[in-house]
Amino acid sequence: MDTHDVSEADFAACLRDLEAVNALTFAAPPTLGFLSRATAGWEPGRPLRVLDCGSGQGGMLRRIHRWATAKGFVPDLVGVDLNPRSRAAALAATPADMAIEWRTTDIFDVQADDGFDVIISALFAHHLDDADLPRFLRWMEATAARGWFINDLHRHWFAWGGFTLLSQAMRWHRFVRHDGPLSVRRAFVSADWRRLLAEAGIADATLRWHPLFRLCVSRLK
Structure with missing residues (x-):
């Protein structure tokens, strides 16, 4: 969907359906669970600075905003x-009272002195190639003060077939119907993450499976 010449309205429609997919497949609970662990013992009133990589229409950050406020x-x-149309869609979908900053830039341009407590991503890592994945892990390790969390997919035949049937039944956007099964095929099994973490030189990350077919990697400092 990032490579097709489509209108902003068509792109936004695709992102809206992706948010519906995330809600239906319980995307947010693993990330919110990690944030709960990362902020254990924090006093009310403390700022929580979070960077979301590949933020799309911004649904995850809006969930985090409500969670953190509560x-x-x-x-x-x-x-x-990277896609400027994502920023436009996120701005349109975000209530005015949620002061969330949307940037169009390469994640690797973000530095540790930007002061992020936590770096997260959701369904982003499988878009990176094998050369950039260890770099991504090392960059998060160097940039996040408190820790980082990767929320991605478990590569499995049932996830592939189930999503293919579900996306057709729900009549989701054509990009979602095409890219969803492809994302599952590009996703990970535990052995992949163990290899990538070893290449990145990170020995104490945690690997957990969550419903529905989410394979998440985290590091809490």
């Missing part, structure tokens, strides 16, 4: 995406 934290959230 916890009494002060959310300081930044979404980064």
Whole structure:
């Protein structure tokens, strides 16, 4: 969907359906669970600065904003995406009282002195190639003060077939019907992450499976 010449309206429609997919497949709970662990013992009123890589329409950061506000934290959230149409869609979907910053830039241009407590991504890592994945892990390790969390897919035949049937039944956007099964095929099994973490020189990350077919990697400092 990032390589097709489509209108902003068509692109936004695809992102809206992706948010529906994420809600139906329980995308947010693993990330919110990690943030709960990362902020354990924090006092109300403390700022929580989070960077979301490949933020798309921004649904995850809006969930985090509501979660952090309910916890009494002060959310300081930044979404980064290479596609400028993502920023436009995120701005349109975000209530005015949610002060979330949307950037159009390369994630590797973000530095540790930007002061992020936590770096997250959701369904982003499988878009990177084998050369960039260890680089991504090392960059998160160097840039996040408190820790990082990768929320991605488990490569499995049932996930591939189930999503193919579901996306057709729900009549989701044509890009979702095409890219969803492809994303599952590009996704990971545990052995992939163990190899990539070893290449990145990270020995103490945690690997967990979550419903529905989410394989998540995290590091809490």
